Amino acid sequence: xxxxxxxxxxxxxxxxxxxxxxxxxxxxxxxxxxxxxxxxxxxxxxxxxxxxxxxxxxxxxxxxxxxxxxxxxxxxxxxxxxxxxxxxxxxxxxxxxxxxxxxxxxxxxxxxxxxxxxxxxxxxxxxxxxxxxxxxxxxxxxxxxxxxxxxxxxxxxxxxxxxxxxxxxxxxxxxxxxxxxxxxxxxxxxxxxxxxxxxxxxxxxxxxxxxxxxxxxxxxxxxxxxxxxxxxxxxxxxxxxxxxxxxxxxxxxxxxxxxxxxxxxxxxxxxxxxxxxxxxxxxxxxxxxxxxxxxxxxxxxxxxxxxxxxxxxxxx
Numbered sequence: 348x349x350x351x352x353x354x355x356x357x358x359x360x361x362x363x364x365x366x367x368x369x370x371x372x373x374x375x376x377x378x379x380x381x382x383x384x385x386x387x388x389x390x391x392x393x394x395x396x397x398x399x400x401x402x403x404x405x406x407x408x409x410x411x412x413x414x415x416x417x418x419x420x421x422x423x424x425x426x427x428x429x430x431x432x433x434x435x436x437x438x439x440x441x442x443x444x445x446x447x448x449x450x451x452x453x454x455x456x457x458x459x460x461x462x463x464x465x466x467x468x469x470x471x472x473x474x475x476x477x478x479x480x481x482x483x484x485x486x487x488x489x490x491x492x493x494x495x496x497x498x499x500x501x502x503x504x505x506x507x508x509x510x511x512x513x514x515x516x517x518x519x520x521x522x523x524x525x526x527x528x529x530x531x532x533x534x535x536x537x538x539x540x541x542x543x544x545x546x547x548x549x550x551x552x553x554x555x556x557x558x559x560x561x562x563x564x565x566x567x568x569x570x571x572x573x574x575x576x577x578x579x580x581x582x583x584x585x586x587x588x589x590x591x592x593x594x595x596x597x598x599x600x601x602x603x604x605x606x607x608x609x610x611x612x613x614x615x616x617x618x619x620x621x622x623x624x625x626x627x628x629x630x631x632x633x634x635x636x637x638x639x640x641x642x643x644x645x646x647x648x649x650x651x652x653x654x655x656x657x658x659x660x661x662x663x
Contacts, residue, residue: 348642350650351381351620352487353539353586353610354389358415361408365399370614374419374427377614381426384620387642388425390649391416393432394615395460396492404434404463409444417452428650430458430487435475436466442475449482455649456484460491461511461518467495468518469525480533485584485648489539490514515543519583520552526570528579537584537608537648541594545580546601552576584648586610587640590618592629604636608645 357371370376381389393412397403403412409432416429431448433441448454457479461468468488479486490511500506519542522528538545553575559567572579581602588610589595599607611623627640 348387348638348646349385349609349620349624350642350645351386351389351611351613352537352608352645352649353489353588353612354391355394355612355614356391356416356419357393358411360411361401361403364401365397367398368615373614378423378426380613380620386620388428388646388650390428390430390455390487390645391419392430392458392487392489394489394492395432395434395458396490398492403432404437406437406440406444409433409441410447413444413448413452413454417448417454420454428455430454430456430649432458433475434463435459435471436463442478445475445478449484455652456486458487458489461488461514462491462495465495467521469521469527473530476527476531476534480531483533483652485535485537485652487537487539488515488518490543512540512543515540516545516548519543519545519580520548520576523552523576523579524556524568524570524572526572528582529573535582535584535648537586537645539586539588539610539612541585541587541589541598542580542583545583546585546597549577549580549601552580581606584608584644587623587627588612588616589626592626595626596630599630599640604632604639605644607640608648609641 355371356374356377357367359372362372377389402408413431419427420429431445431454433445435441445457494506494510494514497506497510500510515538519538528534556572556576558564559571583602584606585598585602586608587595609627611618611620632640
């Protein structure tokens with residue numbers, strides 16, 4: 348079993364409104380890619396990246412997207428699963444949509460951007476996290492197309508190669524340091540791109556928290572955590588989309604093989620399944636660890652929970 352936890356597809360009706368790779372609208376092509384690469388299931392989500400005039404975070408477009416992925420899951424049961432997109436910073440209607448997507452559409456979890464309009468995840472209201480925790484829904488966190496500080500990264504696509512991992516790192520660090528993870532310990536985040544640099548700075552987060560009252564370093568925040576920040580880093584689920592084994596090895600050493608999920612980011616990233624599998628193979632995992640990473644973890648995190656609930660798409 349190989350579960351691809353990081354796949355993006357868009358509704359066909361959006362295509363005229365943007366400048367996006369054609370593969371993002373081509374469901375048959377994705378099914379062919381899955382068969383060729385030996386994938387059992389693809390978990391489809393909105394990347395929160397759009398080049399064009401359409402505001403895909405508008406509530407009407409959010410509903411359109413969630414209906415789209417629910418239909419994919421209904422039409423291809425066991426092969427395609429869908430995550431509900433919501434932009435919870437943008438008002439109570441997004442919480443209402445989260446309820447609809449979970450309770451009526453039966454989607455396998457939620458997909459959130461790392462930030463929206465210069466606001467990170469810690470600024471999302473507690474009512475949203477209360478709901479997500481109460482229904483035990485996993486959350487896939489993915490960098491959006493316009494990250495904080497992107498205006499300073501205009502050359503060599505720095506917004507993509509540096510800005511998105513940075514946005515992931517900062518949003519996770521803030522979520523931990525502000526105490527949100529301690530307030531909502533049931534939350535389960537799967538973080539795209541192995542969480543950016545969050546595993547690299549885990550010890551540094553502990554250093555900062557330990558010296559929070561050391562005046563020469565400047566003021567700390569109001570929250571004092573019960574547990575060291577790195578303990579919350581270790582609770583994260585991280586995907587394998589690192590494009591190299593060095594970063595992935597650190598992720599594995601930090602959170603363990605039971606918290607790493609295989610992903611390809613394809614579409615739109617034009618890497619084959621085999622190339623992503625080769626990165627995993629460089630880690631030298633034993634059979635049990637490899638089975639966890641390639642499928643069991645994502646199956647337990649997303650698919651088993653969704654299968655245990657009623658729903659799974661709209662009526663035909």
